[in-house]
Amino acid sequence: MADQLPETSLQIRTLVTPEGKLELSLESAPVKVPGPDQVLVRVEGTPINPSDLGLLVGGADMSTAVQGGTKDSPTISADVPAGGLRAMKARLGQSLGVGNEGAGTVIAAGDSPAAQALLGKMVTCLGGNMYQEYRTLHVSQCMALPDGTTAEQGASCYVNPLTALSFVETMKAKGHSALVHTAAASNLGQMLNKICLKDGVPILNVVRKKEQEDILRGIGAKHIVNSSSDTFMEDLISGLVETGATMGFDAIGGGPLAGQLLIAMEAAANRKMKEYSRYGSGTETQVYIYGRLDMSPSIVPAGVGFAWNLSGYLLTPFLEKAAPEVRERMHKRVIDELNTTFASHYTKTVSLAEALDLETLHAYNAKATGEKYLIAPNA
């Protein structure tokens, strides 16, 4: 087996120096021969998710970014302000690989039956360091895709689909009956609406533009409020009364929005109360911040009652704590509904070198709604 293997794998690396420079580059690293329970995947499609950008460009000020290197081996460097440097203290001086997920063909496999079963198959992977040509992974980090599935179709099976499914699982596990979601016209937000429509879970969508309302209406969303509207708070409270949502997932993180959700949930609960309680409604409300599109602080005003909760949220610990049957059910659903509920559409497919073209990077780093880039490391 070993003699057929590629020896090196070109990959994107990100480094923040202790002096405050972000340095992105392409590097060639030796390919690791798979152990008994491992497979070697030729990566054919790997998406650029907001969470990947957090690692790739981190706290750097990308308006200072400059292009270096050559067309085939580009580099990008940028200044990291003091605040960003402090937040990234633990990674200073370490060259890191990027890319949470992706899909590709298993071109070598370890001796175990589980590994051998994947040989030659198109698999989807959650591995980290996927922005490279060849990635060695444990079999538990891969799922076989149905025959005929392309890498593009299978590249985004984990982060967005499982996160969206985990919202509904979390809602049920914690005894809530409806959801509110912000940045709701995102790729993830659209999946979440499709899941909720299918499962009969009321969902209130918060967007900030008319076009985003239209996107969501187009896929059948019923409850949409626009945070740019003058009547936003009133609309939000009415939407929460209508849906009964007492749990929210917020992709923005910074600024007033998460606090507004909590205030509006408490106001909605108060509308249903018969007697005054000075401490608040007593209704348990929960907002999870699962993204930080806005890196400024989150603001929680008084007036949220006393049974409110604002928390961080990440898929990985959810999956670690979930019962095996829950994980299995989620995985199965992603595969079953890969071309419907969980279909991803890419604005553009780029090579590893193109991903480090400064103009291209500015384009995907804008995180525009409906825009999503795919890297094809072996194109």
Added chain:
Amino acid sequence: MADQLPETSLQIRTLVTPEGKLELSLESAPVKVPGPDQVLVRVEGTPINPSDLGLLVGGADMSTAVQGGTKDSPTISADVPAGGLRAMKARLGQSLGVGNEGAGTVIAAGDSPAAQALLGKMVTCLGGNMYQEYRTLHVSQCMALPDGTTAEQGASCYVNPLTALSFVETMKAKGHSALVHTAAASNLGQMLNKICLKDGVPILNVVRKKEQEDILRGIGAKHIVNSSSDTFMEDLISGLVETGATMGFDAIGGGPLAGQLLIAMEAAANRKMKEYSRYGSGTETQVYIYGRLDMSPSIVPAGVGFAWNLSGYLLTPFLEKAAPEVRERMHKRVIDELNTTFASHYTKTVSLAEALDLETLHAYNAKATGEKYLIAPNA
């Protein structure tokens, strides 16, 4: 029995008018004859806690307060700004009684054995509307005090003692091993330190003045940091590393402090990590806001990791959810340690009329550390 009963009970009332005026007054209301499971308590001592002030003066601007009425029947009125009015929407136009807790003598009791057992006893009560001469309560809202206990000694058995005990119970129930507490030199903070010292629970105290450090050192507190110090964040992180505290209780609520606790907990966790994770340490951190000495919004910056939680906290729902044996254990401990761990000291004892003297109200509404007022409605 009924012919010995007082017919009316003088009491403090608070009203916020829809037009935006706070009106405090003394009113005389009919005494309710106790039902089978009820007792009538002659209230002899009832403390003014910060939580009582929240109901008494609410969102009013007390710099606009003016005195009215007579010396024996004083009134106070003040303007309520738009923000305060919005927050108090649910209570507009309702005259409300004040006073969470207090102690006094049972002067009449219903027919049930539980009620009869309390007749003639000094009891401590959690009833609301305690700022009055006579209060009819269900037996479950009263605890008999040991013979010889004065109303002053027994007036504050519930709010601060049970809240302090509930912090340690919550810490254990949620799998944490140490606490951080803000406004730590308060009456409640001192009780909490005594509990933690006795139970061997490490506690990190956050104060803002040198005198408050001295108060806590005087009762044996080991870990104290001062938020006014230039090295506050560094001291806080070191204190969290030393104590291992990953749960905090914050009495301030508004401003940066709660967020600083979360940031520092994450920084302390990162100091113990071997490998970089871009999402954060993964250590579960929890800060509860149990008071709002600062009514401005709470600020949570990025950099708190992904397993952080910021929540409201109130004693009542804790007690409602607690197992009966937990409640019983807590109550027993308060009574057993009434003159040691849970001893309250009062700056001044005032009558109902004196409590509505404007100068006196300004004095207790300042919520100065170590200052606490007691109302003696029957003095």
